[in-house]
Every structure is written in C-alpha cells, then in structure tokens.
C-alpha cells in the first residue's frame with residue numbers, strides 16, 4: 109500500500125506550519141493535522157475539548173464513529189519546545205492519510221490545549237512522525253501512524269516535499285523520482301531518544317567558504333525555523349545590515365528591506381542552499397518593517413533543529429528500516 113497527501117501552509121504569507129488532511133472513524137471525519145517528525149503523539153481537537161478552547165478548529169467526535177473504542181484508563185500529556193501543551197484521553201479508530209488506511213490507530217483526544225493551539229485556528233491537531241519511544245500515552249505508550257502502517261508499505265519510508273508558500277506533499281511507502289533531482293544522499297540516524305537525529309557536514313554563509321564542521325541536529329517538520337549553534341548564527345547575521353539579537357522579540361531581527369545572504373548546509377557530499385527569501389520568516393508583528401530571521405540560535409534549546417526553513421530546500425526521505433536513515437536530495 110501507499111499514501112500521498114498535500115502539506116498545505118496554514119498561512120499564505122509565511123510558512124509557519126503545514127497541515128495535511130486525514131480521516132478518522134466511520135463514517136470518516138476529516139481533520140487537518142500538522143505532521144510533526146519532532147514528536148510522536150497523534151492528538152486532535154475533539155468533543156472532549158472545552159468549547160472555550162476551540163476557535164474554529166474541526167473536531168473528532170468518537171461517539172459519532174461506529175468503529176471508535178475508548179482505550180480505558182489511558183491518558184496523555186505533552187509539552188512542545190515552544191512551551192505549548194495539550195493533554196487528554198485516548199480512543200482507537202480507523203484512520204487514513206492520502207488513501208493509506210490503518211485500523212485501530214490510537215487517537216489522542218484533547219481535554220485541554222494551551223492558548224497557542226487554541227489561537228492556531230487551522231490546526232486541528234498533530235500527527236507525530238518521530239519514533240514511537242517518544243509517545244506520551246500512559247500506562248501503555250502507543251504506536252505512531254507510520255509505525256502502524258509500516259507493515260503495509262512496499263518500502264518502510266515516508267518522504268517530505270515541503271515547499272515555500274505553496275502546497276507540498278507527504279508520501280508514504282514509496283519514493284517519487286519526479287520530486288527530486290540528482291541522487292539521494294543517505295546518512296545515519298540516531299533514533300535515541302526518538303528524534304530523526306543526523307549529522308550535517310557543515311555550512312556556508314552566502315558565497316563564503318564552506319566550513320566543514322559537523323552539526324548534529326534533528327529533522328523536524330513541526331518546527332518552522334532552523335536553530336543552530338550561536339557561532340554559525342552570528343556569522344550569518346554579521347552579513348545582514350541592521351541585524352540585531354533582540355531580547356524583546358526573542359531572536360535575531362532585521363529591517364525587512366535588508367539584503368539577506370542565502371545559507372548552505374551539507375549532508376554528506378551534497379550541498380543544500382536555503383534561498384535568501386526563505387531566511388526572512390515574517391514581520392515581528394503584523395505590518396511591522398522589522399522581520400524575524402528564519403535562522404536562530406539553538407543555545408537555549410539544547411538541540412539543533414532543521415525545521416521547515418531548511419526542509420523546504422530539499423526532498424527528504426525518512427527511512428524507517430532497521431537501522432533508520434535519512435535521505436536528502438535537491439529538487
């Protein structure tokens with residue numbers, strides 16, 4: 109079996125996050141979920157979510173599905189890197205993504221979501237694509253959609269083809285040659301503690317020379333920006349007129365009119381260039397002429413993160429074989 113579904117930016121102006129349609133239950137209830145390789149919980153806004161915390165999101169109502177089953181006594185609670193959080197109870201139900209079906213997928217129903225989820229009206233929940241070891245369900249952790257689907261897939265892979273300000277694709281079970289150019293460079297993945305952790309071979313700022321120092325980090329579709337060591341980030345913003353590290357805005361900002369250099373990162377022998385246009389994320393507030401950078405420091409996080417700003421510059425194969433690997437190709 110295979111599956112293929114669109115990854116649609118939630119905002120036409122800035123690539124904050126991407127949502128993908130899924131169906132849950134019988135008859136099918138369609139929700140738009142944020143596919144997140146940086147976590148491993150599949151949770152949704154639901155009929156168990158207080159209405160005061162719902163603002164336009166679609167919800168899953170297990171009681172309206174003839175195939176839903178309560179996973180009695182199971183609960184979950186998760187906090188993300190940006191401080192947002194959610195928690196709730198658990199059902200199993202039929203679940204499909206782009207024509208790929210899994211019977212009795214664990215569906216974590218939110219009984220509480222933090223304000224940044226409530227205000228993100230176009231995200232009806234998250235679909236974790238990290239390793240199942242990160243799943244937060246107690247007393248028994250649950251498998252991700254990918255882990256449940258793996259045995260049905262021709263090849264135990266999914267691919268991310270995220271795009272700048274336009275819809276991309278998540279494919280499951282196959283590698284679409286039409287989506288990339290050249291060869292795919294595969295690199296090792298350390299699945300402990302549960303992220304798609306790999307080591308980049310180095311970086312360059314603009315037309316500067318390539319610095320071949322290894323950068324270990326995670327490939328994370330659920331994070332908008334790229335977070336790298338401070339030395340790399342300061343080297344980048346030294347090339348941006350008027351850039352400052354703003355305590356007020358919590359990162360590097362610059363005049364939206366500034367000329368930005370592109371940023372290149374290496375995977376094995378292959379070089380990926382993030383165009384300058386991807387390196388300006390968004391105005392700090394609506395209409396401001398000060399822009400927030402797409403590259404920020406990882407010093408406060410504890411891990412380097414290759415988020416959407418970087419992933420958009422590549423075609424990425426998440427290879428769930430044993431051992432797992434990551435494949436990177438230009439496009």
Ligand SMILES: CNCc1cc([N+](=O)[O-])ccc1Cl
Nearest residue numbers: 144188189192224225228330
């Ligand atoms: C923006 N804060 C909530 C949020 C977090 C994540 N996350 O993967 O960490 C995804 C979407 C949203 Cl809406």
